[in-house]
Amino acid sequence: MTLIALHDICFAYPGQPPVLNGANLQLKPGQRLALTGPNGSGKSTLLRITLGLQRPTSGTVTLFGAPRRAEADFQEVRRRVGLVFQDPDDQLFCPTVAEDIAFGPRNLGRTRDEALAIVDRVLGDLDLLHLKDRITHKLSGGEKRLVTLATVLAMAPDVLLLDEPTNALDTKNEARLLDFLQSLPQAILLVSHSPAFREALAPDRLEVQDGRLIRT
Ligand SMILES: Nc1ncnc2c1ncn2[C@@H]1O[C@H](COP(=O)(O)OP(=O)(O)OP(=O)(O)O)[C@@H](O)[C@H]1O
Secondary structure (H helix, E strand, O other), X not given: OOOEEEEEEEEOOOXXXXXXXXXXXXXXXXXXXXXXXXXXXXXXXXXXHHOOOOOOOEEEEEEOOEEEOOHHHHHHHHOOEEEEOOOHHHOOOOOEHHHHHHHHHHHOOOOHXXXXXXXXXXXXXXXXXXXXXXXXXXXXXXXXXXXXXXXXXXXXXXXXXXXXXXXXXXXXXXXXXXXXXXXXXXXXXXXXXXXXXXXXXXXXXXXXXOOEEEEO
């Protein structure tokens, strides 16, 4: 089954020329696909449309085999699509790292102990246990980036949408993140301006050109 299918997506911000103008994309289980294109070409907008955070002017978003139009359609599957936003401050809002990571599992009805076990597992997987009790807003930019990924992984999504995951990471952490992401079974849609990272993780790519997605 195709996880994500975008068909003929058109979108314009109010009073502006179209950002997307007939964009098509399919992501299958286990597939890793990169989205490239210049600044402002519409990559982040496309990720937000995929999750229903913005609605296309026309076109169809199909997730897990069903077309999604209304907010309720997206809510049903949002947990299964983990979006790591470009700006971690859009995503981290609890006082401590552990609380931020536990928030999603708690919302899904996990007990406090279950959620705390998930926090330990995810932080352990990312080699970040030392950050567990830190105040989130005092983390460095790179630490916030990795903690944001931890909050998403705690929801055990089927697909990861990663918007510039290496922003603010040093070379050592970038290499470790690459190793980690390569070991994951999930399908990944990656937006990254780092050619080396992109080619290592997702050599298959689509480029946004004049609002369309072109295989290059
Ligand atoms: N909320 C908004 N209101 C109005 N215009 C917006 C809004 N968000 C983005 N835009 C504009 O839409 C266009 C596409 O933005 P988007 O963030 O999707 O591009 P991008 O390809 O992800 O860029 P980058 O590589 O710089 O992250 C840009 O011209 C941007 O200025």
